[in-house]
Amino acid sequence: MKSRLKRLEKFGSSNQHPAAPRSREKSMTRFIIFDVNGMTAIDSSAALVLHDLIEMYVKHGTKVLLVAHFVPIKVKNILSNSRILELVEYDELNRQQGDVFFKTIQDALHLVDYIEACGEAEPMRRRSTEESIPPSILNNFV
Incomplete structure (x- = not known):
């Protein structure tokens, strides 16, 4: 898994040969x-x-x-x-529902879009939902 993820980060595809020159900057992987x-x-070993x-x-x-x-x-x-x-990102709406898991990839992408659009520097887990996410985005989570 580690080698596949490293290849995705380095090239944007797992099909690229590992010896090929890097085609993506490290900073491009933000999420x-x-x-x-x-x-x-x-x-426990896998964990x-x-x-x-x-x-x-x-x-x-x-x-x-x-x-x-x-x-x-x-x-x-x-x-x-x-x-x-403790390490993963979540929003308070998820926390209020009892976990840190997003129900769908689309829900997670809504948070990513919001962070990207607003230039959020602090993780969402440090703010309450009402303070950080506008109602239009919250409606997508329900």
Whole structure:
């Protein structure tokens, strides 16, 4: 997974040969969305790898969002216990609904669009929804 993501960041495609010269700047990767729909299990080793990967993105200024319509409680607990959920971006609407997962990729992209349009420097998790997201965008989440 790490090598595929690195290739996507470097070239914009996983089909490019790894020895090819870089065609994308590192700064071009500002957001990454992990769609964890269908994740029915995760062990502690995989959680550690995922944590380290997400932590690396966050340290480099890339905002990470998780998408899942449904996550089994066992998986949610492991993600929480491994402190992955503390690293990802969310909005207060998600938090008020009890989790940090966006229900669809489209919902996550609405937040990305909003951050891009407004030039938000601070993560959305530090503000309340009412203060940061206009009602027109909130309607897309419901």
